[in-house]
Amino acid sequence: MSQPDLGLAEGVDHQVAMVMDLNKCIGCQTCTVGCKTTWTEGDGRDYMYWNNVETRPGDGYPRDWESAGGGWTSEERSKRQHGQIPSMAEYGEPWKFNYEEALKNDDGPLRPEDRTAEWGPNWDEDQGAGKHPNSYYFYLPRICNHCTHPTCVEACPRKALYKREEDGVVLVDQDRCRGYRYCVEGCPYKKVYYNAVSGTSEKCIFCYPRIEGEGPDEAVRAPVCAEECTTQLRLVGYLDDRDGPIYKLVEQYEVALPLHPEYETAPNVYYVPPFAPPQIDPEGETTDFERIPRPYLEDLFGEQVHDALDTLEREREKVKRGGDSEIMDILTSKNPAQQYRLEVFEG
Amino acid sequence: MSERRVIIAVGLLSIALVVGAVGLPTVASGRPANQIPVTHLPGEGDALAGPDSGAWTDVESVEVPLSSAPSGLPNAADVSTDSVTVQAARTDSTLYVRLHWEDPSRNASAAGPRQFTDGVAMQLPAESGTHPAIALGSQSTPVNVWYWNARSGTEEIVAGGPGTITSVDSTVTSEATYDDAGWTVVLARDLTVDGETRTQFEMQHDVDAAFAVWNGGNDERSGHHAVSSWYHYPLGPEPSGPPFATVLWTVAGIVIVAIVLITTYAVRRT
Numbered sequence A: 001m002s003q004p005d006l007g008l009a010e011g012v013d014h015q016v017a018m019v020m021d022l023n024k025c026i027g028c029q030t031c032t033v034g035c036k037t038t039w040t041e042g043d044g045r046d047y048m049y050w051n052n053v054e055t056r057p058g059d060g061y062p063r064d065w066e067s068a069g070g071g072w073t074s075e076e077r078s079k080r081q082h083g084q085i086p087s088m089a090e091y092g093e094p095w096k097f098n099y100e101e102a103l104k105n106d107d108g109p110l111r112p113e114d115r116t117a118e119w120g121p122n123w124d125e126d127q128g129a130g131k132h133p134n135s136y137y138f139y140l141p142r143i144c145n146h147c148t149h150p151t152c153v154e155a156c157p158r159k160a161l162y163k164r165e166e167d168g169v170v171l172v173d174q175d176r177c178r179g180y181r182y183c184v185e186g187c188p189y190k191k192v193y194y195n196a197v198s199g200t201s202e203k204c205i206f207c208y209p210r211i212e213g214e215g216p217d218e219a220v221r222a223p224v225c226a227e228e229c230t231t232q233l234r235l236v237g238y239l240d241d242r243d244g245p246i247y248k249l250v251e252q253y254e255v256a257l258p259l260h261p262e263y264e265t266a267p268n269v270y271y272v273p274p275f276a277p278p279q280i281d282p283e284g285e286t287t288d289f290e291r292i293p294r295p296y297l298e299d300l301f302g303e304q305v306h307d308a309l310d311t312l313e314r315e316r317e318k319v320k321r322g323g324d325s326e327i328m329d330i331l332t333s334k335n336p337a338q339q340y341r342l343e344v345f346e347g
Numbered sequence B: 001m002s003e004r005r006v007i008i009a010v011g012l013l014s015i016a017l018v019v020g021a022v023g024l025p026t027v028a029s030g031r032p033a034n035q036i037p038v039t040h041l042p043g044e045g046d047a048l049a050g051p052d053s054g055a056w057t058d059v060e061s062v063e064v065p066l067s068s069a070p071s072g073l074p075n076a077a078d079v080s081t082d083s084v085t086v087q088a089a090r091t092d093s094t095l096y097v098r099l100h101w102e103d104p105s106r107n108a109s110a111a112g113p114r115q116f117t118d119g120v121a122m123q124l125p126a127e128s129g130t131h132p133a134i135a136l137g138s139q140s141t142p143v144n145v146w147y148w149n150a151r152s153g154t155e156e157i158v159a160g161g162p163g164t165i166t167s168v169d170s171t172v173t174s175e176a177t178y179d180d181a182g183w184t185v186v187l188a189r190d191l192t193v194d195g196e197t198r199t200q201f202e203m204q205h206d207v208d209a210a211f212a213v214w215n216g217g218n219d220e221r222s223g224h225h226a227v228s229s230w231y232h233y234p235l236g237p238e239p240s241g242p243p244f245a246t247v248l249w250t251v252a253g254i255v256i257v258a259i260v261l262i263t264t265y266a267v268r269r270t
Helices: A030-039 A099-104 A151-155 A182-186 A224-228 A245-252 A294-301 A304-320 A326-331 B003-028 B242-269
Strands: A016-021 A052-056 A138-142 A161-163 A170-172 A192-195 A200-203 A234-238 A269-272 B038-040 B061-065 B083-090 B094-102 B119-125 B143-149 B153-159 B166-168 B173-179 B182-190 B207-214 B231-233
Touching: A016 A245, A030 A052, A030 A224, A151 A161, A151 A182, A170 A200, A182 A192, A224 A234, A234 A245, A245 A269, A245 A326, A294 A304, A304 A326, B083 B207, B094 B119, B119 B182, B143 B182, B153 B173
Parallel strands: A016 A269, B038 B083
Antiparallel strands: A016 A234, A052 A138, A161 A170, A192 A200, B061 B083, B083 B094, B094 B182, B119 B143, B119 B207, B143 B153, B153 B166, B173 B182, B207 B231
8 A cells, every 4th residue: 555645844764743522521621721721821822822722612712813914825835825814802811719709708700800801711601503403513723733734934034933843843942932923923733822021923832841751750741731631532642653553543544634724834733533422303203314424524624524524423323232452542542652653763 | 608718617517527526415314214313322332222312312213104014914005103313322332222212102001802912023134244134034144133022021032034043142231211201212232132033233244124013003013013124223334425435426426527618619510
């Protein structure tokens, strides 16, 4: 069988990648908190969520980021789409809660101290879409996609952003960055953030010290967002590790898809698209109609979402009938060594 | 017309030509194009440091036109500053450059993700007497930039082409004032300093200088800014400008008079 061309970025030896199974996400934000407490507490980082979990359908974080431009204009990648920097209001101004009042003095409900806020991350949490009894929503965890063709890197006039040769992680060289924010404009996923205290831009670093073995216990560890996940929905490894879960789900079985492939940045975070219970009719009977409209999923994950969902459906049925499915084995594995394959290219 | 009157008329015309040739350049322009005079004011150092100081009243000013810089950056052609008024003075040890430009909004904070700050810069050849490329020089002819930003103050930069700016230990000082008409900033630095990549003003060469202004309110930053062409400070030992031009024009005037007289003589002989 011929091996597909993985199209790794020029000058990159291996590409680290992540698969997130959206069918497992319960929106608990443990990944968000794990990331925040590890990397973005204080010092100009209050508003940043390198990892966020947004409700879909919904406006996301920052608000309406899908309308803010960035990315490439075509698959030739010869021209970049002009992007915008989200406003602080679109990110959501951080606020403090009245813990003292509400919890110690039992004086009213817990609420923001400054009640003028009109938007924030998860402001539209669980609202979703559709009408009862066929309303629907799902959660979408997002980190930097560490793209193969990152427009944040292309946008920087100082070449302060770069893809690491050893694993394709996209980083901002804090010594070179002068806070111009062309990267913030250029990223179509709006996953680069400006730190007004340091005067530089910052972003998800794929927890590179952890994958280099400098995490807790000096062991090689997956990123915090993956290891902390209560439902263990994230698989971490290398796209070009042909025996690993990423390669198999993305390249071999094609059930894990990039978010907004039309931005043409070639993300290296992939999603197993969500199933939902079927719609029910006015009499309360189950119908054959899917609750999450396919066009909506197609908007997010491209045309391949149909084949991916069909494959997943087929594999689920196979397992229900007592058969074996490598896809389902990978997606339900509880063995950390299989979930996180990070030591395959040592030396 | 009698022959005598023709000779008188030609003589008067010749005198007018010589006087005009000698005097006109001096009256029309006190300095060559793209020159910024540096007034020597020993003992005025403290006063010159202040943007609003009366010491600047008698220092000649040059209005330097600005336009957008060629750049691949988004909106690079959209700049809002048309010119910067430059004055230069020196003591025996320090160069002072006063820069004034119009800017209706004071942008001194980058506290929000969409906020950018006002700034100004003077670009000099890192090696005085060389003539680097206008866009931050090149690897072989680097530049030394004195940069002032409304948020963070002064910085001294060296660069060898676009995308290569590097901050170096700076001794440039600045004072800035803002009113509704715009910013006035005085940049000052010792004429001679330590550091190979920093411009030395040794009074042995004219020194090129170019200027840039960023309007933070127009989202200007990096190469998205209004820039000038090269100007120069006449700091070499040789007299330049008006005396040199006067000699040239005098010679030209004498030649013209001689031609007229010879022609008249020749006409009379035939």
